[in-house]
Amino acid sequence: MRLAALLLLLLLLPACSPESQAPAPDAAATAGPLVVYTVNAPLGWMAQRIGGEAVEVRFPAPADVDPALWSPESETVAAYQGGDLILLNGAGYAGWVARATLRRRALLDTSAGFQDRLIPVEDATTHQHGPKGDHSHGEVAFTTWLDATLAAEQARAVAGALADTRPADAETFATGLAGVESDLAELDHRLADAAASLGEAPILFSHPVYQYLGRRYRLNGRSLHWEPDAHPGAGEWRSLEALLREHPARLMLWEAEPVPSTAQRLKALGVESVVFAPCGNRCGDDWLGAMQDNAARLEAALR
Amino acid sequence: MSGAAYLAWRYLLHHRIKTLILVLSIALIVFLPIGLRVLVRQSAAQLTARAEATPLVLGARGSALELVLASLYFDAEPPPSIAYAEATRVDESSLAEAIPLHLGFRTRDKPIVGTTLEYFELRGLHVAAGRMLAVLGECVVGARAAAELGVGPGDALVSSPETVFQLAGVYPLKMRVAGVLAPSHTPDDGAVFVDLKTAWIIAGLGHGHRDLADAKAQTDVAAREGGRITAKASVVEYNEITPENAASFHFHGEQAELPISAILARPRDAKARALLLGRYQAPDEPIQVLRPTAVMDELLETVVTVESYAVAAVGAVGVATLATAGLVFLLSIRLRRREIETLVKIGGSRASVATVLLSEVVGVTLLGIVLAGVLTLVTSRFGEAAIRRFLLS
Secondary structure, three states, rough: OOOHHHHHHHHOOOOOOOOOOOOOOHHHHHHOOOOEEEEEEEHHHHHHHHHHHHEEOOOOOOOOOOOOOOOOOOHHHHHHOOOOEEEOOOOOOOHHHHHOOOOOOHHHEOHHHHHHOOEEEOOOEEEOOOOOOOOOOEEEOOHHHHOOHHHHHHHHHHHHHHHHHHHHHHHHHHHHHHEEEHHHHHHHHHHHHHHHHHHOOEEOOOOOHHHHHHOOOOOOEEEEOOOOOOOOOOOHHHHHHHHHHHOOOEEEEEOOOOOOOHHHHHHOOOOOEEOOOOOOOOOOOHHHHHHHHHHHHHHHHHH | HHHHHHHHHHHHHHOOHHHHHHHHHHHHHHHHHHHHHHHHHHHHHHHHHHHOOOOOEEEEEHHHHHHHHHHHHOOOOOOOEEEHHHHHHHHHOOOEEEEEEEEEEOOEEEEEEEOOHHHHHOOOOEEEEEEEEEOOOEEOOOOHHHHHHOOOOOOEOOOOOOOOOOOOOOOEEEEEEEEOOOOOOOHHOOEEEHHHHHHHHHOOOOEEOOOOHHHHHHHHHEEEOOOOOEEEOOOOOOOOOOOOHHEEEEOOOOOOHEEEHHHHHHEEEEEHHHHHHHHHHOOOOEEEOOOOHHHHHHHHHHHHHHHHHHHHHHHHHHHHHHHHHHHHHHHHHHHHHHHHHHHHOOOOOOOHHHHHHHHHHHHHHHHHHHHHHHHHHHHHOOOOOOOOHHHHO
């Protein structure tokens, strides 16, 4: 009888308790340095300067690729998935991001705050399907950081996201941001002074990547599609000579040192080659130093 | 053991078949209402656990139950679409994290769920083989779906259109299986997960084709005007996303306008939850926000009502069974008249004889109750797993 009573008592106990699946506390807010992935070197520099030891910046693009056009392997995308924060340049930079599966929460478009100031690419091709189909959107220029004031806005977005992710280090991030803003303001003044000495004089850009530089510093520039490591063909030289007749430039900005024969022939045409590296990928150890080197080369060429 | 109990025990052992039938009848009549209640409670707990793990669900106004069932169990018609901008709206409110879901497509008979990585965090899903989604065109497969479809990492699955009438515009997409999820004993086990953008490609809202600016693609071009190219309707679209053609995939139109079926929202805290609920209360608000627990509780109330009717019916049958058992005992006394007279003649008092007969009844009843208890314990121990295995996963 006692056994039967015990069995009946067991039956009256709740059959099971509901599973508790409250979201786990956000580890990023508490322990270790924040793991920050970036899609280019400028954002990596900003994150490191702003975050200091509170962040661990990772930029896995190989040194010999243009990060804007790079497409990472699935394993690298998986590594990005592990980041507490993924800094995007926006403006269509690093198109692979649109084709990758990344945590929405971790993504930060650092140029979202100045969408209205992005520069459309003039010769971009769009297409539509059928006479009434939606057409794809035109492309915009993406080397936003060459305008130091826009770079500063990107840095502020980075600092804000870092502080949101780890409020405990907000003061560190604010201090770091002040330093970055100061550095970028100095670079801005230096480039503005160099550009002022250039005035309205026409210049050439070896590649259409200097749109923001040109707009910010009022450079009277025209773009070619010349690669520094390639020898321009006869047609390209003819096009250049024709361009020089209507746009008599005495200076040409290059992304990297052009092959000597190209530099010599340009010199023969009265055009001096100056390297102004956008530094989307790593430019030595210090991105800011590389940008200052750009400014120094420009200043020297204008002296 | 007293003499009366011993005699009763020997009698029951001697008439094994009759005793067994009586014990089984009593056991079943005791077990059925209690076991049914245990099973219903366990089912309710399982359903509630899924709902409790889903703080809020947002979707188009309409049937709340269908929205919750489709979003949590992938087991109902997909609700009317809402714009992806609604997920951004939730995120930008800073009150909650939005996890968009795109439902409606299948691969064979398994639902394809388009979502983001945050879904796997919410559900605590982990990859058991292979790896998580990384690029467009990949899928991860629930444990049961993988077993039933016979696929593993590196294999391929082909999507099928939402309905057989969608012959135009929606092309099957060959998806690579990136990984297989560990069993979770939830509806996730039976689903195939893709990135939200892959779901849009399956829906025909994004596609890849040859670069129309390329000279080799002239046969696909209907018109060229400056930088704008109009493609012919016959332009061949890729039905598989590979590393070689991935860069050609694109969407026409704003991402904010692309459709999703529902949003799972994780509020920051209780206050944010209340504020978010309040924001969608306007009568002209096209979006409804639901607490899945509330919706499931309503459903379970109906289940409990049905259960009460079932228990009442079983109770009525039980009364009839007990009456029959009583009748069996009474008839048995009449059949045993000579045996009883013998007991009296050899010196047994009428009280002793009555005690022997009563001991038989008590013995049979006790055995029945013990058996019912064992059955209920078994149900209680294994019912939950059986429900997860056969009903919920």
